[in-house]
Amino acid sequence: xxxxxxxxxxxxxxxxxxxxxxxxxxxxxxxxxxxxxxxxxxxxxxxxxxxxxxxxxxxxxxxxxxxxxxxxxxxxxxxxxxxxxxxxxxxxxxxxxxxxxxxxxxxxxxxxxxxxxxxxxxxxxxxxxxxxxxxxxxxxxxxxxxxxxxxxxxxxxxxxxxxxxxxxxxxxxxxxxxxxxxxxxxxxxxxxxxxxxxxxxxxxxxx
Amino acid sequence: xxxxxxxxxxxxxxxxxxxxxxxxxxxxxxxxxxxxxxxxxxxxxxxxxxxxxxxxxxxxxxxxxxxxxxxxxxxxxxxxxxxxxxxxxxxxxxxxxxxxxxxxxxxxxxxxxxxxxxxxxxxxxxxxxxxxxxxxxxxxxxxxxxxxxxxxxxxxxxxxxxxxxxxxxxxxxxxxxxxxxxxxxxxxxxxxxxxxxxxxxxxxxxxxxxxxxxxxxxxxxxxxxxxxxxxxxxxxxxxxxxxxxxxxxxxxxxxxxxxxxxxxxxxxxxxxxxxxxxxxxxxxxxxxxxxxxxxxxxxxxxxxxxxxxxxxxxxxxxxxxxxxxxxxxxxxxxxxxxxxxxxxxxxxxxxxxxxxxxxxxxxxxxxxxxxxxxxxxxxxxxxxxxxxxxxxxxxxxxxxxxxxxxxxxxxxxxxxxxxxxxxxxxxxxxxxxxxxxxxxxxxxxxxxxxxxxxxxxxxxxxxxxxxxxxxxxxxxxxxxxxxxxxxxxxxx
Numbered sequence: 252x253x254x255x256x257x258x259x260x261x262x263x264x265x266x267x268x269x270x271x272x273x274x275x276x277x278x279x280x281x282x283x284x285x286x287x288x289x290x291x292x293x294x295x296x297x298x299x300x301x302x303x304x305x306x307x308x309x310x311x312x313x314x315x316x317x318x319x320x321x322x323x324x325x326x327x328x329x330x331x332x333x334x335x336x337x338x339x340x341x342x343x344x345x346x347x348x349x350x351x352x353x354x355x356x357x358x359x360x361x362x363x364x365x366x367x368x369x370x371x372x373x374x375x376x377x378x379x380x381x382x383x384x385x386x387x388x389x390x391x392x393x394x395x396x397x398x399x400x401x402x403x404x405x406x407x408x409x410x411x412x413x414x415x416x417x418x419x420x421x422x423x424x425x426x427x428x429x430x431x432x433x434x435x436x437x438x439x440x441x442x443x444x445x446x447x448x449x450x451x452x453x454x455x456x457x458x
Numbered sequence: 459x460x461x462x463x464x465x466x467x468x469x470x471x472x473x474x475x476x477x478x479x480x481x482x483x484x485x486x487x488x489x490x491x492x493x494x495x496x497x498x499x500x501x502x503x504x505x506x507x508x509x510x511x512x513x514x515x516x517x518x519x520x521x522x523x524x525x526x527x528x529x530x531x532x533x534x535x536x537x538x539x540x541x542x543x544x545x546x547x548x549x550x551x552x553x554x555x556x557x558x559x560x561x562x563x564x565x566x567x568x569x570x571x572x573x574x575x576x577x578x579x580x581x582x583x584x585x586x587x588x589x590x591x592x593x594x595x596x597x598x599x600x601x602x603x604x605x606x607x608x609x610x611x612x613x614x615x616x617x618x619x620x621x622x623x624x625x626x627x628x629x630x631x632x633x634x635x636x637x638x639x640x641x642x643x644x645x646x647x648x649x650x651x652x653x654x655x656x657x658x659x660x661x662x663x664x665x666x667x668x669x670x671x672x673x674x675x676x677x678x679x680x681x682x683x684x685x686x687x688x689x690x691x692x693x694x695x696x697x698x699x700x701x702x703x704x705x706x707x708x709x710x711x712x713x714x715x716x717x718x719x720x721x722x723x724x725x726x727x728x729x730x731x732x733x734x735x736x737x738x739x740x741x742x743x744x745x746x747x748x749x750x751x752x753x754x755x756x757x758x759x760x761x762x763x764x765x766x767x768x769x770x771x772x773x774x775x776x777x778x779x780x781x782x783x784x785x786x787x788x789x790x791x792x793x794x795x796x797x798x799x800x801x802x803x804x805x806x807x808x809x810x811x812x813x814x815x816x817x818x819x820x821x822x823x824x825x826x827x828x829x830x831x832x833x834x835x836x837x838x839x840x841x842x843x844x845x846x847x848x849x850x851x852x853x854x855x856x857x858x859x860x861x862x863x864x865x866x867x868x869x870x871x872x873x874x875x876x877x878x879x880x881x882x883x884x885x886x887x888x889x890x891x892x893x894x895x896x897x898x899x900x901x902x903x904x905x906x907x908x909x910x911x912x913x914x915x916x917x918x919x920x921x922x923x924x925x926x927x928x929x930x931x932x933x934x935x936x937x938x939x940x941x942x943x944x945x946x947x948x949x950x
Contacts, residue, residue, distance in 0.1 A: 268729055270765050274736035277758050281743035281751075312808060339725045339732075361732035364739035 253376060257284045260375050261305035264288040265295050265318075266337065268310070271360065275308065278364055279371070292321050304382060306355070306374035308367075311338040311345060319345065322352050331381060333374035337362070391451045394440050405429055406436040409445075410452035468506050475499055476519065483526040483546075489538065493523040493546025497553040504557035512561065516554035520547055582606060589689035593620065595671070597645050597681045604687075611667060611689050613659040630656035630664065640669075644683050647673055651685060666694040704915055709782040711912045712834050716779055718841065722805035726772045730765035737762045775802065778830050785828035785919075789947040792825050792832070792861055792875050793818040799836035800859065803844070810844050812855040819862045822875050826947035827920045835913045835924075839879040839940050842909065846883035846938060856882045864943045871943055874922070878941040886938045891926055910940075917942045 262284050266272040269290065276288045285303075289295040295307075311318040322334055333355045338345070346357040355377060356370035398406065401422070408418045415433070419426045442448035476499050483492040496519035503515040523546045531539040582605070585591060591608025595601075602620040609616050612628045622641050629637045633655035640653050651671035656664060671685025716723070741758040744751040775798060796818060807814050825832075840857065847855040857879070864876040886894065893899045895914045910924075917924040922944035929936060 268733075270733040270761060270768070271729060271736065273761060274733045274740060274758070274765075277754060277761075278736050278740035278743065281740045281747070281754065339728055360728060361735045364736060364743075367736075 255304070255372065255375050255379065257282065257375075259303060260285065260378075261301060261303045262286045262308060262371055262375075263295060263300075263305060263332075264308045265290075265292055266308075266310040267291060275367070278367070282368060284371070304375050304379045306333040306335060306371060306378055308335050308337060308371070311336050311349070319348060319352070322349065322354065326352060333377050333381075335367075335370045335374055388454055391440070391454055395451075395455055397439050398436055399432075402432050402436045402439070405432045406440070406448065406452060407457040409433055409436075410449045410457055468502070472499055472502055472506070472515070475502075476522065480522045480526060483523065484529050489542070491542040491545045491549075493519075493526065493543065494549045496520075496523065496546065496550050500550060500553050501557055504561050509558055509561065512554060512558055516550055519550050523547055523550070586610075591687040591689075593671075593685055593687060595622075595641075595644060595683040595685070597647060597673075597683065600645065608687050611665070611687055612657065613661075613663075628657045628659060630658040632656070644671070644673070647675075647681050649673075651683065654690070665689055665691045667691075701919075704919070705784060706782070708831060708834065708912050708916060711838075711909065712779055712830075715834065715837060715841065715909075716776065719802060719806065719837075721809075722803060723772070723776055725805045726802070727769055730769040730772075733765040734762050734769075737765070772801075779833065781830075783830075785831055787826055787828055789824040790827050790829055790832065792822055792877060792944070793820075795829060795832050796836055796859060796861060796877060799833045799840065802833075803837060803840045806841065806844050807857065810848065810855065811852055812844050812847055812857050813853075815856060815858040817858065817860045822861060822863065823946040825875055825920070825944040827944065831916045832920070835916050835942065836877065836879070838909045838913055842940070843879050843881035843883070843938075846881045848883075850883060854882060874943040874945055876941055876943040878927075878939055880937055880939040882937045885929065885936045886926065888928070891928070894926060895924070913942075917944070921945045 262279055264272055264275055264279075264286060266275070266288070267290050272288050272290065276286050279286045287298060289298065309318045309321065318336060322336075325332060325334075334349075334353070335355050336346070336349045336357045337360055338357070339360050349357055355374040358367060358370060395403070404422060405418055408421060409415075413421065415426050415429045419429045422429070436442075437445070437448055440448060440451055442451060476496070479492060479495045479499070482488075482495075486492065499519055500512065500516050504512050507515070523543055527539060527543040585605055585607035589607070589611065591605050591611050593602060593604035593608050600622055602622065604612075604620040606616050609618060609620070612620075612625065614620075614624065614628075618624065625641075626634055626638060636653065637655055640651055643649070644651060650673070651669055653669045654666065655669070656666055658664060666689070668688040668690045669685060670688070671683040673681050673683050675681040737758040741755050741762070744755040744758065779802075797816075800814065800816065804814075806812075836859075840859070843857050844855075847857070858881075860878045860880070862876050864871040864874040890899075895910050914924050922942055924940065924942040927939040927941060929939070
């Protein structure tokens with residue numbers, strides 16, 4: 252489960268200092284990673300990004316815009332790319348800020364290659380997991396769309412932990428009808444157990 | 459007006475002589491113009507008394523002559539006696555006149571001599587005090603004369619006859635050729651002499667002298683150089699001490715400046731080191747593959763070499779700035795010096811989000827100067843500008859470094875090269891401007907107030923000048939501009 256096929260993954264590097272950018276590129280290629288390196292945030296944003304497990308290696312201090320500001324910008328835009336920060340002279344407040352904003356790791360230059368590779372590995376794992384979740388959520392959302400309004404209502408109330416009798420009272424119908432709707436919802440949502448259904452409701456933000 | 463009371467003997471002799479002549483004239487039976495003898499008295503009195511004394515003596519003698527005549531010849535008129543008396547009176551009168559004239563001439567001569575002595579004493583005294591000797595040098599025969607003070611400066615006894623060889627003997631060996639050339643130039647009557655050289659005296663004392671001389675040619679074609687030799691040792695030593703302390707102060711402020719730049723410098727060294735270690739790891743991994751990738755490994759090694767060169771370059775530059783050495787004056791390209799300076803503060807620019815506009819005029823003529831000191835000036839100006847813009851809104855901080863030929867504008871700037879550093883900060887308050895280059899004056903909270911004074915002293919020892927230019931009142935931009943201009947180096 253912790254193995255990643257690097258040839259399917261993509262590592263983006265943004266660093267304005269060419270010598271180190273090239274060195275990191277070479278190191279990552281030597282372990283078989285696919286990389287794309289950019290001297291600036293603008294060039295990174297302009298480049299096409301393939302739909303693959305990926306992460307971003309970002310220098311904190313870039314000419315023009317700082318790495319931290321860029322991280323905030325990505326978060327705002329909903330780009331959920333795991334970020335590993337690199338810094339020439341990292342200070343604690345800066346790293347705390349970066350980690351709070353969701354950075355995977357914070358590496359001080361010069362770093363040990365294994366630390367970098369481990370951090371990238373962790374970032375790619377996190378991204379794969381995130382992508383898998385996103386993927387799963389997409390299925391749930393699609394199946395949820397096939398439910399009738401009454402089935403949706405009963406699914407939400409059931410996920411909130413109400414008994415069939417209470418639900419029947421709430422929506423003004425018989426307990427039998429509630430049972431039928433609930434069974435339909437379970438079937439349509441492809442939930443094997445009731446717990447599955449509750450989790451799906453949670454991921455959809457119903458509970 | 460009896461001038462000589464100290465010669466009572468002579469006075470007594472004169473009185474005695476007068477009485478003797480009177481007695482002889484009156485009582486001797488000789489029919490001679492004995493009164494003529496009075497001239498001796500008059501002549502002697504001229505050597506003892508001044509004008510009035512002589513006139514008095516002459517009157518007394520004449521009166522005695524007349525008395526003597528009346529005592530002896532009133533009864534019987536004798537034409538011969540009257541004649542003798544007349545001759546006597548005439549002689550006394552003529553001798554009195556001549557004696558007085560002689561005395562006046564002597565007095566004038568004495569007065570002149572006294573004036574001369576006084577003026578000589580003045581000259582010797584002032585020569586001594588001002589340590590200035592005078593000399594003359596006849597060409598082409600090389601005959602020399604010098605004043606006592608000149609002899610003293612050269613360390614010779616006052617009775618030693620001066621000569622070119624004597625001068626060369628005391629000239630320090632390093633300067634001997636220059637001095638000899640100057641002598642030869644004088645012998646060829648080529649212009650004036652203005653030379654500073656060192657003397658090495660037998661007791662090992664080192665002196666600095668300034669020699670100034672000007673030729674004066676006579677109608678017969680011979681020429682004489684009249685000149686002054688000034689012992690400027692004290693001034694030169696003071697100058698050297700000043701120069702040394704200036705170098706030390708410049709070094710001290712340079713080291714302080716390096717301290718302020720420490721973070722930037724660490725980064726500049728760290729960056730290539732990071733590249734080296736990462737490249738090294740990458741290289742190993744390329745080589746350790748089941749199929750080693752030689753091309754990739756080679757590329758990483760090339761990068762390692764480039765990065766290590768970069769680190770070495772940075773360290774070299776820092777060491778040059780940190781070293782305390784005498785300024786080395788050499789022809790320099792001001793643009794290169796500016797670029798090297800910018801390299802050292804590049805991180806400061808990034809850290810403070812300052813945008814740099816570098817506008818370097820191509821093909822500037824070289825300036826003569828010390829690379830390290832000029833870098834110090836430029837770095838100092840850049841750091842000041844960066845700090846001045848600390849309150850600027852993000853994206854508003856712009857630093858402009860501009861080099862150009864200073865051909866346009868004032869006459870004094872002709873043929874110079876100019877460098878200016880401008881910031882977009884709040885500018886310098888007008889009341890601070892006159893004090894800006896004063897030592898210990900700072901507009902910064904923790905400023906030492908040594909940066910700009912050192913900059914000025916460095917620029918001025920390079921024969922240049924440094925000044926502030928305020929933006930025009932209606933200019934859209936604020937901010938300060940500091941400029942300096944340097945004379946260009948003319949190849950010999």
